[in-house]
Amino acid sequence: MNKINKLKIIKNQALTDEIHLLSLKVSDPLEAKPGQFFLLKMNERYDPLLGRPLSIFDLEGDKISFLFRVKGKGTKILSKLSLGEEIQITGPFGRWYPFPQGEFAVIAGGIGIASVFYLIKKFPERAYLFYGARNLSEILFYEELKNLCKEVFISTECGRGEYKGVVTETFREKGLKLNLPIYACGPMIMIKELRKILEENQSNLQCFVAVEERMACGLGACLGCVIETTEGFKRVCTEGPVFKIDELKL
Amino acid sequence: MNKINKLKIIKNQALTDEIHLLSLKVSDPLEAKPGQFFLLKMNERYDPLLGRPLSIFDLEGDKISFLFRVKGKGTKILSKLSLGEEIQITGPFGRWYPFPQGEFAVIAGGIGIASVFYLIKKFPERAYLFYGARNLSEILFYEELKNLCKEVFISTECGRGEYKGVVTETFREKGLKLNLPIYACGPMIMIKELRKILEENQSNLQCFVAVEERMACGLGACLGCVIETTEGFKRVCTEGPVFKIDELKL
Amino acid sequence: MKPNTEVKVGKLILKNPVVTASGTFGYGLEYSQFFDLSLLGAIVIKGLSINPKEGNPPPRIYETPCGMLNSIGLQNIGYSYFVKEKLPFLKRFDTKIIVNFFGENLREYIELAERLNDTDGVHALEMNVSCPNKNSHWRKMGLIPELLKEAVREVRKVTDKTLIIKLSPQVTDIAEMAKICEDEGADAISLINTVPAMVIDIKTRRSVIGNPVGGLSGPAIRPIALRMVWEASKVVQIPIIGIGGIITAEDALQFLIAGAKAVAVGTANFINPLSAMEVIKGIENFLITEGIKDINDLIGTVTD
Amino acid sequence: MKPNTEVKVGKLILKNPVVTASGTFGYGLEYSQFFDLSLLGAIVIKGLSINPKEGNPPPRIYETPCGMLNSIGLQNIGYSYFVKEKLPFLKRFDTKIIVNFFGENLREYIELAERLNDTDGVHALEMNVSCPNKNSHWRKMGLIPELLKEAVREVRKVTDKTLIIKLSPQVTDIAEMAKICEDEGADAISLINTVPAMVIDIKTRRSVIGNPVGGLSGPAIRPIALRMVWEASKVVQIPIIGIGGIITAEDALQFLIAGAKAVAVGTANFINPLSAMEVIKGIENFLITEGIKDINDLIGTVTD
């Protein structure tokens, strides 16, 4: 059952110039699965008007966390809210990542880590994580991830870290042969690249990706968030955000 | 020269449930006279859209203060801003209270004290203050005022304090005979009552009142803030907010 | 004592004047997880056509100052699927079901109205005359008085259920359009649909949505909608459903006071799924505070 | 290298495409305390009539979501006083002076246009065809094509200064109205004036302003204005001045890309007296960042 909650901010921390970790105190018990998201409404006024979709980054005890990049007006306001202020979150919404049966591979590009962290945490010591960012300072929660995963492969475009280049290249080299189901979240260009790699290798590995589209209702009513799939338009908020990669028209 | 300043909040304190004292740190030297006002813009977004006019309550050294009642959306947001946040203030605007030559009488109703406090402070030990509010808890800065004024007469509607009833009644009894120029700020009903008293007593005392009207530009350009006077419409922001009481059509 | 909140719109009696705006409440189902739909005055269903419609290419929405732009393109599941898959569920609630509908041409409007007339569980028809089919002359029925006249007349012939005409704000004289509906026998009018609008991405130099032009909704347009309801209510006797940027009970009350018999909550549902509930509650509280025993005593009481 | 920002509107060459919207910048004077008016592309003066006009009773303004309602009622000091008391001051600045004007009837429009034509220091005329005189048929010249046609034709006859027609958004087809202006010889059009709108105080059950209906301006209406500029720019060759909710350079750039040759900053002046300045600076920066050497290469480059 989806709910509307007014929750108190207990942490709002800048991890980098652009990326913030926001934690809220959960009053009523809240349940959410990895890959699902909430709509966060920044203030009571009408500008910004709509809630902003953020993936559940972590949920433990009475604390729910979101990891977000400051992008426009909404996330900017979010990043400036003070401890103790209340914020309305509605959800959880959307389809979660199908639970992995055994080991699994994860590909995270940049802020995409926000969507897969909770998955990795729920199934500890089963994930091979391929995590890429522009530079090393944007690789977040490295220690935790190291502990939670079987193995972590860090790629940065600037070349520092273990691998130089985009995360999909590292996956092509080290990940494909693992022969594990894939869970991926990152920019569209990463998803496209990933699909190309899978196709080129005639791989029939299961591959789940979380995608983004602008949203209004978050619950399937407005038909605003559709993307093109092989079966026509589908709503990211309800039929997604997790899709099989070969469903998508990229 | 009017200016646009972004100033840091150094104090934002609730004095009562509804009344807040906001102090900002002045960077460039700022000059403003009693009775003038500034437009305060609460945030960078467009809701609320316009600045809100607030009288200068106090200005000393590098600190400017406003005293305001939480009325609607704008003042509510204002009351919740945190220390260290910046806020845009434009001004000072408007005609100030003509400087009193010797002693003078002041009538303040409720939050009207915000407009006359600085006047009293600028000319210490010359004011006879008639100050009224609904109840004693809304009588603010009593000690300071006591020190700054020749005499303070407190009226409350609930009857606690020195005089029971509306402030104009106390003035009728104790103030008229002082035969001093009058400076008044308070709700329209108080201004009306005051005029009635002056007329009934065929008084030709000078009487200056500060009035309110909704504003957009604050500087005379939009013609939005006019009130009716004996000489037609006048702009509160530039021809006011201080008017001679007999100019007003009440 | 609980004040009376019942209002009459055509042949329908609504338990309260708050309905949901078409296209913002899906098929009801989506919101039933948040509250009991039986509490609503009525549910207005997403615009329906005879055949399913795919709608416009994404992106379909964009946020604007205090509003949003949409170009959903009337995507819908089509009449048959609606009747089979959605209506049975909706029938379980003690509220009125109003079906918003459109066609690619006048013939389709008439045909669908006929079918809806014969469909059990559909209590009223809301005819959307801002149909965006670019190839059809009839597309302009919401804009050109003569076309509107004929369209309402023809559709009126095939249904005796309550017929509501949902008008476009893109006209000079909304009162004239309202009067035409009344004269041609419509039972009520809905005011307003979204306002045609546009936002350009200055980097790509393209519209931010899949179509160049979308429909603007939300609080930004509320004062425009209210003005239109007021203008229309001065010339027609039939009920008006006020729509446009209603978020709170206060907003809704403005429309009722201006002359609307009922109000629809639209974009607000996206911001807070409980909006309609809160509007209902707030109206009731206002009536109690103001000592108004019957909401009908409040409707249209604005003084110029 | 500094990109070229000069644009031509009729016979006027503006040093940059940013002007101030009539009624939001007073007589210029009020803002000269904040910045050097010579930096502006042009100043558009508050609507002027032959005789002084008192305007509407207060309250005259009200804030709405991301916008504001006004019913100033075209209060102004009248032609003679303007020429004597305001124009000499304005002449001191190296910018263009555009006088927005109106009359109670067509005769007055013509007479004032004649006078302004002969007035030194007035560079162009902006004819406001949304004149709110309720007693006159001519009041509808902004709404009814035939009236607009005749009005523009007659006024065109008496002036060879740049004649700009400021259109009302309260029409079905703004492109048609724009085309009429072009056909009748207008040099440019301004789009849009405020949108008729209303807010009711639910306690008093009256309008929150002195008149029932006021004009809505500000960011709320920006997407509507942009759509209209885009629609008009597809059918006319004459320059369009884009107006409506422009606060930032990004907003202004949307209008230019949609096809406006210039833009006017209105309500934004109230929020930040330096708005027009910041828009000018921001446009320049954008041109530099995007490597555009001449602003005219940006205008109208939107792709559908």
Ligand SMILES: Cc1cc2nc3c(=O)[nH]c(=O)nc-3n(C[C@H](O)[C@H](O)[C@H](O)COP(=O)(O)OP(=O)(O)OC[C@H]3O[C@@H](n4cnc5c(N)ncnc54)[C@H](O)[C@@H]3O)c2cc1C
């Ligand atoms: C299911 C889902 C989960 C997401 N999870 C995260 C997350 O965990 N961390 C994170 O940093 N970001 C996440 N995003 C992206 C995030 O929602 C956007 O960055 C954010 O909405 C931008 O809002 P803004 O006001 O700052 O930007 P603006 O650009 O000012 O927003 C303007 C409008 O565009 C929309 N918008 C802009 N970018 C996006 C986008 N990429 N996706 C969807 N809508 C967008 C906004 O919602 C808003 O309506 C997620 C998106 C979706 C759809």
Ligand SMILES: Cc1cc2nc3c(=O)[nH]c(=O)nc-3n(C[C@H](O)[C@H](O)[C@H](O)COP(=O)(O)OP(=O)(O)OC[C@H]3O[C@@H](n4cnc5c(N)ncnc54)[C@H](O)[C@@H]3O)c2cc1C
């Ligand atoms: C020259 C001047 C000086 C003032 N000084 C003070 C002061 O020192 N302390 C103080 O508490 N109040 C003062 N006020 C009143 C104060 O400006 C309003 O209470 C405030 O604008 C309300 O804004 P809001 O958003 O909270 O209310 P809302 O009701 O949400 O505001 C809606 C709109 O109405 C306008 N508005 C509402 N009430 C008033 C009002 N009484 N006067 C002018 N505009 C109004 C707002 O500016 C806004 O545009 C002064 C007003 C003026 C004109």
Ligand SMILES: Cc1cc2nc3c(=O)[nH]c(=O)nc-3n(C[C@H](O)[C@H](O)[C@H](O)COP(=O)(O)O)c2cc1C
């Ligand atoms: C996403 C969306 C979809 C809509 N779909 C329809 C529709 O199918 N039929 C219709 O008549 N109106 C439709 N509308 C218009 C609304 O019913 C309503 O008239 C408009 O949004 C104004 O109300 P609001 O500001 O409260 O949203 C839609 C509006 C939105 C935002």
Ligand SMILES: Cc1cc2nc3c(=O)[nH]c(=O)nc-3n(C[C@H](O)[C@H](O)[C@H](O)COP(=O)(O)O)c2cc1C
């Ligand atoms: C207070 C005010 C007064 C105005 N007066 C006039 C006027 O005298 N003549 C005119 O043509 N437009 C007038 N306008 C309309 C503006 O010039 C402009 O077209 C409109 O406000 C939309 O632009 P904006 O959203 O940037 O304000 C006025 C607008 C406002 C807000």
Ligand code: FES
């Ligand atoms: S956001 Fe409304 S349907 Fe997905």
Ligand code: FES
């Ligand atoms: S507020 Fe604009 S003229 Fe006074």
